[in-house]
Amino acid sequence: MVEQKESMPLDVWSDAFNQNPYPSFQHFREHSPVHHMTMPDGQTAWMIFRYEEAVAALKEERFVKDPTTFLNEKEPTEQQPHALQTQLFTHHMLNSDPPEHRRLRHLVQSAFTPRMIANLRPRIEAITNDLLDNIEGQKTLDLIDAFAFPLPITVICEMLGVPLEDRDKFREWSNALVEAANNPKQIQQIQPLMLSFAQYIDQWITHRQHNPQDDLISRLIRAEERGEQLTKQEIRSLIFLLIIAGHETTVNLIGNGLLALLEHPEQLDKLKKDQTLIHSAIEEMLRYDGPVEFSTARWASEDMIFYGQAISKGELILIALDSANHDPEPFQKPEAFDITRQYNRHLAFGKGIHFCLGAPLARLEGEVALLALLARYPHLQLAAEPSTFEWRPGILIRGLKHLPIRLNE
Numbered sequence: 001m002v003e004q005k006e007s008m009p010l011d012v013w014s015d016a017f018n019q020n021p022y023p024s025f026q027h028f029r030e031h032s033p034v035h036h037m038t039m040p041d042g043q044t045a046w047m048i049f050r051y052e053e054a055v056a057a058l059k060e061e062r063f064v065k066d067p068t069t070f071l072n073e074k075e076p077t078e079q080q081p082h083a084l085q086t087q088l089f090t091h092h093m094l095n096s097d098p099p100e101h102r103r104l105r106h107l108v109q110s111a112f113t114p115r116m117i118a119n120l121r122p123r124i125e126a127i128t129n130d131l132l133d134n135i136e137g138q139k140t141l142d143l144i145d146a147f148a149f150p151l152p153i154t155v156i157c158e159m160l161g162v163p164l165e166d167r168d169k170f171r172e173w174s175n176a177l178v179e180a181a182n183n184p185k186q187i188q189q190i191q192p193l194m195l196s197f198a199q200y201i202d203q204w205i206t207h208r209q210h211n212p213q214d215d216l217i218s219r220l221i222r223a224e225e226r227g228e229q230l231t232k233q234e235i236r237s238l239i240f241l242l243i244i245a246g247h248e249t250t251v252n253l254i255g256n257g258l259l260a261l262l263e264h265p266e267q268l269d270k271l272k273k274d275q276t277l278i279h280s281a282i283e284e285m286l287r288y289d290g291p292v293e294f295s296t297a298r299w300a301s302e303d304m305i306f307y308g309q310a311i312s313k314g315e316l317i318l319i320a321l322d323s324a325n326h327d328p329e330p331f332q333k334p335e336a337f338d339i340t341r342q343y344n345r346h347l348a349f350g351k352g353i354h355f356c357l358g359a360p361l362a363r364l365e366g367e368v369a370l371l372a373l374l375a376r377y378p379h380l381q382l383a384a385e386p387s388t389f390e391w392r393p394g395i396l397i398r399g400l401k402h403l404p405i406r407l408n409e
């Protein structure tokens with residue numbers, strides 16, 4: 001058995017970790033790449049920090065998303081891992097294992113192919129330009145509030161067919177959820193908010209049942225899998241997943257990515273001089289400070305030895321994607337932000353069967369947003385010291401609460 005060295009405590013819920021998790025990540029990659037720890041609710045978990053182990057864990061079939069299958073439990077109880085997810089939104093692909101996972105993913109997959117997403121480009125550009133028009137004349141502003149948040153939420157609302165005027169409600173609900181994610185104690189506390197979210201989505205399902213349109217919700221309602229309609233709970237869970245995944249992540253690709261560019265002016269200059277670098281620049285932003293810090297939860301379905309550690313059936317597994325993406329093994333000079341990086345097989349979108357469905361959409365939104373912003377405001381600057389910036393609490397999402405920018409037209 002590999003011995004664990006505990007010389008540096010890892011309090012992943014601390015402010016210090018939130019501000020900058022990378023020194024802790026380096027420590028654990030070097031000393032305890034598969035690390036046993038106790039969660040705030042007393043449950044034990046394994047955190048995985050190195051690239052090779054992270055890839056293996058993401059592909060490991062014995063690390064499952066739906067623990068009820070091996071617990072032989074129909075309904076979760078407080079003690080079981082399934083209590084982490086409220087029943088309101090358990091029935092989506094990111095909580096499912098094959099064959100259920102395949103069926104649920106298949107139902108929405110066609111809307112997210114690179115070709116379908118490329119068709120959205122003109123609309124994404126139009127939304128981006130409207131947002132940039134709205135900020136014209138302002139000297140300083142919070143780029144998250146004014147730009148990085150509204151862009152992806154507008155796109156996903158339009159795809160789903162839910163009204164845009166409700167986007168601030170989504171923000172409140174989904175912020176609460178992602179900040180509590182991977183923290184069993186907090187998940188229990190936000191149940192009332194989740195109930196409101198579920199009621200809201202149900203209302204829209206009912207509305208679309210009576211007034212079908214050419215949008216994703218209407219398509220889901222019509223969808224049939226092997227002759228069977230999806231259950232309302234499955235439709236609700238899928239919509240819920242798409243709203244959360246559709247904007248909680250891309251907002252931070254734009255925010256973290258712009259911060260990295262502004263902190264590395266020589267890289268920003270390169271991009272301004274050669275816009276064709278945008279593709280590799282986006283990949284580097286995803287690797288350097290990716291929006292999904294730790295994967296979502298997986299559970300060991302049996303006792304096993306994983307990279308020298310004895311993992312017990314039912315234990316929680318969390319993969320530190322942002323740590324794996326700074327592993328010097330596959331990435332040369334991982335602490336350098338290099339928008340021309342060639343080998344960049346980062347794990348920002350995960351790996352294996354749960355690889356991000358929205359990756360083509362996120363990449364396109366990131367490219368359009370950053371190029372348009374830099375074209376309109378080539379001299380934009382940070383309006384405060386980065387050390388004063390606050391990062392969102394929680395370990396699922398890595399993103400800034402605010403990004404103060406001076407536009408300098």
Ligand code: HEM
Nearest residue numbers: 093094245246249250253295296349350354356357358362
């Ligand atoms: C930069 C933006 C994004 C990042 C970094 C990101 C990252 C991820 C990651 C890491 C996973 C896998 C999680 C795990 O295995 O535990 C995932 C899954 C997923 N993402 Fe994204 N995502 C982004 C944007 C989006 C967008 C825009 C959408 C859709 C509108 C989306 C929809 C999904 C869905 C549906 C899954 C579940 C796939 C499955 O279980 O088969 N994501 N994403």
